[in-house]
Amino acid sequence: MMQGFDTDPFAHTREMFHLPQQVIYLDGNSLGPLPRNAPSAISRVARDEWGEMLITGWNKASWMAQPGEVGDRVGRLIGAQPGHVMMGDTLSIKVYQALAAALDLCPDRKVILSDTGNFPTDLYMAEGLLRSMGQGHELRLVAPEDVEGAITDEVAVLMLTEVDYRTARRHDMATLTAKAHANGALTIWDLAHSAGAIPVDLADCGADFAVGCTYKYLNGGPGAPAFIYVAPQHVGATSPALSGWLGHEAPFAFERSYRPGTGIERMRVGTPPVLAMAALEAALDIWDDVDMIQLDRARVRLSDMFIDGLEAACPALTLASPRKAYARGSHVSFQFEQAYAAMQACIAQGVIGDFRAPDNMRFGITPLYLNDGDVEDAVEIIARVVNQRLWDAPEYQIRAKVT
Numbered sequence: 504m505m506q507g508f509d510t511d512p513f514a515h516t517r518e519m520f521h522l523p524q525q526v527i528y529l530d531g532n533s534l535g536p537l538p539r540n541a542p543s544a545i546s547r548v549a550r551d552e553w554g555e556m557l558i559t560g561w562n563k564a565s566w567m568a569q570p571g572e573v574g575d576r577v578g579r580l581i582g583a584q585p586g587h588v589m590m591g592d593t594l595s596i597k598v599y600q601a602l603a604a605a606l607d608l609c610p611d612r613k614v615i616l617s618d619t620g621n622f623p624t625d626l627y628m629a630e631g632l633l634r635s636m637g638q639g640h641e642l643r644l645v646a647p648e649d650v651e652g653a654i655t656d657e658v659a660v661l662m663l664t665e666v667d668y669r670t671a672r673r674h675d676m677a678t679l680t681a682k683a684h685a686n687g688a689l690t691i692w693d694l695a696h697s698a699g700a701i702p703v704d705l706a707d708c709g710a711d712f713a714v715g716c717t718y719k720y721l722n723g724g725p726g727a728p729a730f731i732y733v734a735p736q737h738v739g740a741t742s743p744a745l746s747g748w749l750g751h752e753a754p755f756a757f758e759r760s761y762r763p764g765t766g767i768e769r770m771r772v773g774t775p776p777v778l779a780m781a782a783l784e785a786a787l788d789i790w791d792d793v794d795m796i797q798l799d800r801a802r803v804r805l806s807d808m809f810i811d812g813l814e815a816a817c818p819a820l821t822l823a824s825p826r827k828a829y830a831r832g833s834h835v836s837f838q839f840e841q842a843y844a845a846m847q848a849c850i851a852q853g854v855i856g857d858f859r860a861p862d863n864m865r866f867g868i869t870p871l872y873l874n875d876g877d878v879e880d881a882v883e884i885i886a887r888v889v890n891q892r893l894w895d896a897p898e899y900q901i902r903a904k905v906t
């Protein structure tokens with residue numbers, strides 16, 4: 504059933520974002536747009552808290568409690584039990600932290616299983632950790648479709664990104680977690696392209712660890728703090744490799760040696776980013792009223808409409824994402840030989856997506872602030888760029904640092 508503008512259940516959330524004129528933003532999978540309430544929230548914290556309270560803000564404005572409180576608000580969106588999500592640092596750091604903790608719980612096994620589609624930083628961080636551990640661990644990579652068959656009793660940790668950043672291919676978290684557990688392995692799920700994109704139920708799936716960022720679908724702003732989840736049965740036994748003072752049981756006792764803090768508190772490292780957290784809290788004010796099941800329905804409808812429209816209008820593009828909506832995350836990728844130049848031309852025409860090497864044009868479909876009209880207009884513009892070779896201009900070939 505097509506839904507018109509008037510019945511769009513997300514018409515009110517769209518109003519909560521600043522979206523530049525003449526732009527259709529299909530890159531919320533990389534950096535979410537600005538929530539309208541964020542600038543005033545940031546300046547209020549700067550002026551009234553930092554400005555007036557100075558150092559006393561840590562207590563008076565509860566800056567110190569924020570990473571755990573915000574963690575619970577993110578936790579609701581990913582099916583985490585309250586008190587089991589902590590904010591801080593960047594996702595790369597959280598991957599390192601989760602993997603170190605998981606390996607510490609499986610000292611007799613040496614294999615970390617992941618897939619070749621995983622985001623490079625997750626694999627780089629694993630390589631760096633394994634090198635510094637120096638205990639002969641192996642990072643074993645298989646094709647995404649071969650993961651299930653590669654889960655054996657050699658595996659210590661299954662470390663996967665649920666939704667592939669290139670293709671949007673989605674792993675079956677419940678099935679793979681169950682198979683890992685049946686083989687005595689632990690799981691780490693990277694939710695970078697899941698949190699705020701699709702319904703996630705960490706508790707129900709029995710995930711052991713999860714990590715993710717908040718600047719993509721959650722709209723927390725560039726460089727917004729990352730999150731880490733540790734399942735209730737593990738958190739007390741988790742021994743943090745990044746044993747920073749704020750994860751200490753008593754940071755202000757300034758003891759000579761580290762003692763892990765209670766529960767998820769131990770996954771803190773250092774001083775939290777208070778101003779960045781203010782922006783994220785403003786974004787979460789929007790999310791607090793969002794039903795992820797309803798959002799998912801809108802995602803399926805809009806992304807199917809996008810795929811059908813673009814395939815019909817633009818035969819030169821090849822769908823790189825799974826055709827079935829349940830097998831995808833919330834972005835859609837198409838392969839095209841001149842993908843980079845074509846995306847530059849789309850951006851010049853007001854449709855912002857991004858390019859992922861070698862030949863993917865990637866489009867985030869985010870019902871929180873996109874509607875049917877945007878999708879129809881985007882299809883028309885992208886088809887024009889491709890069909891009329893608008894990409895074939897020298898200025899669109901020049902590669903910028905960030906693609």
Ligand SMILES: *Cc1c(COP(=O)(O)O)cnc(C)c1O
Binds near residue numbers: 624664696729
């Ligand atoms: C976006 C993304 C990252 C980014 O890591 P940062 O430390 O925040 O730069 C890491 N992993 C995955 C899977 C991602 O999609």
